[in-house]
Amino acid sequence: MILAVCLKRVPDSNARPTIGPDGKSINPGIEYVINPYDEFAIEEALRLKEKAGAGEVVGICVDPDGNESMLRKALGMGVDRGILLKGGSPFDGAVNAEILAGVLKPLGAKIIFFGKQAIDSDSCQVPTLVAERLNLPRANVVVKLELQGDKVICRRQIEGAEEVVEMPTPCVVSAQKGLNEPRYPSMKGIMAAKKKPIDAKAAPAAEPRIEILNMEAPPARPAGRIVGKGKDAVPELVRLLREEAKVL
Amino acid sequence: MPNPILVFVEQRDGKVRKAGLEAVSEAARLGEAAAVIVGSGVAALAAEAGRAGAKKVFIADDPRFRLYAPEGYARAVHVALQKSGASAVFMAATSMGKDLAPAVAALADTAVAADCTGLSMEGGRLIARRPVYAGKMYLRVGFKKGPAVCTLRPNVFALSKDGNASPAVEDLKLTVADGDLRTLVKEIVATSGGKVELTEASIIVTAGRGLGSPEAFKMRDDLAAVLGAAVGASRAVVDNGWRPHSEQVGQTGKTVSPNLYIAIAVSGAIQHLAGMSSSKVIVAINKDPDAPIFKVATYGIVGDAFEVVPALTEEFKKVLHH
Numbered sequence: 001m002i003l004a005v006c007l008k009r010v011p012d013s014n015a016r017p018t019i020g021p022d023g024k025s026i027n028p029g030i031e032y033v034i035n036p037y038d039e040f041a042i043e044e045a046l047r048l049k050e051k052a053g054a055g056e057v058v059g060i061c062v063d064p065d066g067n068e069s070m071l072r073k074a075l076g077m078g079v080d081r082g083i084l085l086k087g088g089s090p091f092d093g094a095v096n097a098e099i100l101a102g103v104l105k106p107l108g109a110k111i112i113f114f115g116k117q118a119i120d121s122d123s124c125q126v127p128t129l130v131a132e133r134l135n136l137p138r139a140n141v142v143v144k145l146e147l148q149g150d151k152v153i154c155r156r157q158i159e160g161a162e163e164v165v166e167m168p169t170p171c172v173v174s175a176q177k178g179l180n181e182p183r184y185p186s187m188k189g190i191m192a193a194k195k196k197p198i199d200a201k202a203a204p205a206a207e208p209r210i211e212i213l214n215m216e217a218p219p220a221r222p223a224g225r226i227v228g229k230g231k232d233a234v235p236e237l238v239r240l241l242r243e244e245a246k247v248l
Numbered sequence: 249m250p251n252p253i254l255v256f257v258e259q260r261d262g263k264v265r266k267a268g269l270e271a272v273s274e275a276a277r278l279g280e281a282a283a284v285i286v287g288s289g290v291a292a293l294a295a296e297a298g299r300a301g302a303k304k305v306f307i308a309d310d311p312r313f314r315l316y317a318p319e320g321y322a323r324a325v326h327v328a329l330q331k332s333g334a335s336a337v338f339m340a341a342t343s344m345g346k347d348l349a350p351a352v353a354a355l356a357d358t359a360v361a362a363d364c365t366g367l368s369m370e371g372g373r374l375i376a377r378r379p380v381y382a383g384k385m386y387l388r389v390g391f392k393k394g395p396a397v398c399t400l401r402p403n404v405f406a407l408s409k410d411g412n413a414s415p416a417v418e419d420l421k422l423t424v425a426d427g428d429l430r431t432l433v434k435e436i437v438a439t440s441g442g443k444v445e446l447t448e449a450s451i452i453v454t455a456g457r458g459l460g461s462p463e464a465f466k467m468r469d470d471l472a473a474v475l476g477a478a479v480g481a482s483r484a485v486v487d488n489g490w491r492p493h494s495e496q497v498g499q500t501g502k503t504v505s506p507n508l509y510i511a512i513a514v515s516g517a518i519q520h521l522a523g524m525s526s527s528k529v530i531v532a533i534n535k536d537p538d539a540p541i542f543k544v545a546t547y548g549i550v551g552d553a554f555e556v557v558p559a560l561t562e563e564f565k566k567v568l569h570h
């Protein structure tokens with residue numbers, strides 16, 4: 001049983017990105033991490049393999065810098081081998097999906113795991129675009145998963161509820177927080193990871209679907225003010241909300 | 249007739265989502281709006297899409313579409329797209345829209361501009377403004393090839409109701425084989441959480457770790473009840489197991505943009521701000537005058553939540569119910 005996990009290298013959620021000289025991307029020099037949702041994906045694949053007592057977990061990363069550090073971390077968690085494709089785009093999900101689908105097609109994975117969203121592009125589209133390219137069923141934003149032979153039964157989070165979804169394998173699953181508690185790589189895992197293989201190559205050219213015109217800082221919030229201290233300030237706050245802000 | 253913008257109007261249990269109608273109104277503002285409604289016994293909903301601005305409404309009615317059916321819904325939207333010759337497809341950035349939009353984009357060989365907060369026509373070309381890095385930056389994007397597929401953030405685009413309640417209606421007469429529907433939604437299980445859905449609420453009351461215990465969240469719920477608001481929590485609260493993850497606001501929770509966001513005993517960490525700083529008015533109540541939340545707050549009260557929040561609830565009761 002082969003299980004694939006797609007993971008993206010993204011700026012740490014604590015980072016404060018600044019706009020680069022091209023006006024379309026951010027300046028380098030910030031801290032990067034494995035996309036947090038992809039850690040749930042990695043953990044779920046590892047657990048399925050452990051439960052089955054056999055199989056291989058393959059991590060795949062498309063990165064414009066060809067940086068292997070996130071794959072190395074995944075190998076430290078227990079992923080068996082990595083495929084690194086130098087190329088892709090931080091924001092064009094269709095480009096990344098095309099590249100990923102090209103690698104995934106011959107791999108023959110039973111389940112292809114993704115995070116539900118990359119915290120840089122915030123686009124929630126790569127898992128579904130890959131599924132469609134490979135003609136596979138999908139379930140996104142999954143918080144619970146069970147593999148029963150050639151069938152996956154999972155729960156996907158929706159507004160105030162969960163959908164119970166059933167689909168045949170091979171299939172695509174994108175992970176939401178709550179699916180599991182990702183493990184930390186052990187010392188032994190980190191040592192072992194140094195010897196695990198990463199197949200690094202250039203990503204094939206893919207067709208851009210979107211054009212980035214420019215990047216902008218978020219609209220500045222008008223300066224706020226402290227209305228007062230303690231409960232004495234409450235009537236004035238309520239008055240401002242009604243008469244000045246007019247939100248009530 | 250120009251190429252319309254096709255809007256997928258989401259319904260669950262025969263009720264259309266307001267955010268879907270907001271998308272119709274925005275499409276009508278940009279050009280001519282058409283809508284597609286998918287479900288079982290949903291033809292009567294066409295009037296609501298019409299009122300929101302749709303000139304024409306496509307219906308895909310099938311008993312197997314009672315619950316969301318990913319492959320079937322995508323087929324229906326794609327067929328409506330071909331029939332209408334639409335230049336773009338809009339839908340609300342809800343859990344259904346976020347799942348469906350990329351499937352439609354794949355069928356049309358384009359990509360999605362997700363969670364758009366601004367849309368405009370510039371020289372006949374659709375330009376989308378959308379957040380990246382959890383709203384720390386915004387991108388303005390165009391599409392290299394059509395049709396453009398966009399999901400629209402709920403609560404951002406104004407809903408208009410002065411359209412024609414009797415739009416032209418066309419049944420898509422979709423034929424779907426059972427084998428085409430591989431992903432089956434078997435049932436929907438309600439989870440705990442507030443009664444008002446966070447991402448679509450116009451008022452949200454959120455509380456953080458500063459409340460000290462799960463019991464103290466009653467003051468949050470009482471305040472929310474008076475305002476008819478949805479309730480939110482910070483990640484620290486969720487990690488402590490005080491409240492479910494479905495209430496979490498922020499980078500790894502929900503992104504919200506209500507008219508009024510009240511943050512009680514929330515420090516305002518960058519990951520929390522990512523999820524709520526596009527709210528129209530922000531009120532912060534915190535005992536620490538240097539808490540970062542005050543930097544984004546429209547109005548702040550420095551003080552103890554245990555004293556301020558009950559007083560605020562009483563004051564609202566007084567002014568709102570008279």
Ligand SMILES: Cc1cc2nc3c(=O)[nH]c(=O)nc-3n(C[C@H](O)[C@H](O)[C@H](O)COP(=O)(O)OP(=O)(O)OC[C@H]3O[C@@H](n4cnc5c(N)ncnc54)[C@H](O)[C@@H]3O)c2cc1C
Nearest residue numbers: 456457458482483484498499500501513515517520535553
């Ligand atoms: C990858 C990643 C993702 C994250 N995603 C999210 C996310 O989605 N959402 C999120 O919220 N956080 C997220 N965080 C966590 C974030 O960094 C903060 O740790 C978290 O938001 C803090 O929650 P808090 O404000 O409730 O608690 P604290 O930071 O502990 O703040 C408590 C506040 O309460 C005030 N206070 C205490 N007692 C009182 C009182 N009696 N009356 C009034 N005020 C009082 C204090 O002054 C303080 O400001 C994420 C972190 C990481 C690394």
Ligand SMILES: Nc1ncnc2c1ncn2[C@@H]1O[C@H](COP(=O)(O)O)[C@@H](O)[C@H]1O
Nearest residue numbers: 006007062114115117118123124125126
């Ligand atoms: N460049 C990439 N390399 C590997 N996986 C990716 C890449 N981009 C996106 N993904 C995967 O797709 C998920 C959703 O990304 P997105 O659609 O961009 O929000 C991520 O959580 C990853 O699992």
